[in-house]
Amino acid sequence: MIQFQSVTFAYEGEPRSVLKGATFAVAPGEHVVLSGPNGCGKTTLLKHLNALLIPTTGEISIDGLNTRDRRHAPEIRRRVGMVFQNPDRQIVGMTVEEDVAFGPGNLGLPAADIRRRVDAALAAVDLDALRQRSPQALSGGEKRLLAIAGVLAMEPRYLALDEPTAYLDPVGRRRVLDVLDRLQREGIAIVHVTHDLDALLNADRLLSLDGGVIRHDGPPRAILKEPGAWSGLGLETPPVARLLERLRQDGVDLPADVLTVEEAARALQGLLAGRDAGGRTEGGPP
């Protein structure tokens, strides 16, 4: 369990607190997304998960280990794998394989164990075929996957990722999200900073941060339905939701909670089926 208790944080020499009393928990196996406008403190919060930053006041524990105690840092970093915003900064090996082996190598494990972990991590992100390639010769999407493989080789219980789909094309983005799904099914808890709608809707819980304060903590869909939720998260309302809202304002009987193209298609088909069955009457499908 990851536990944040009344965490505040100010960078050294800065008068202003970036985190202002964050309290929440992440259970093993859970998938939590963290969202909010630029500069609201998401990256700062994430860095607290593996003791890269220590709260100014308040407490954080990872499976009972308080991050304030420096002796716990190696064990905390083994339990919480961190994938940063810029994957280039995490690359250390001359080949993909060597890069993934770096972390387990530092644990002083026997060579056979390191090999097993490297194989498993590369398979988990589908990079087996590129194991001899130089990391510098990978695409942006492949570098993200390599960074994920590098932390998976540490066999973490929790994975913290800072906007892992930013700057990726739709295929690269889907690949990363699929990998995260698979890892969660295998029991790894995920804390994922994102502005990606699919990623938000797919999570168990959405934590929204606003000026260093947690504004929402709950099921993503329920939060996104609240008035003003999109702008509060630093997001644009998806065009399909705007379209249906516009039609509703024009008097078309459509549900108010449509967020995706799939849902919009179902709502419109329902409306058309209702019209076919009942002639041009008011009201929509049952």
Ligand SMILES: Nc1ncnc2c1ncn2[C@@H]1O[C@H](COP(=O)(O)OP(=O)(O)OP(=O)(O)O)[C@@H](O)[C@H]1O
């Ligand atoms: N090393 C630092 N020293 C001082 N202030 C910092 C430092 N890093 C970040 N900040 C400030 O802390 C605040 C929160 O930054 P943070 O990077 O956590 O935001 P964020 O939500 O991740 O933003 P983004 O969406 O742009 O990535 C910002 O006002 C930023 O300027």
Ligand SMILES: [Mg+2]
């Ligand atoms: Mg950030």
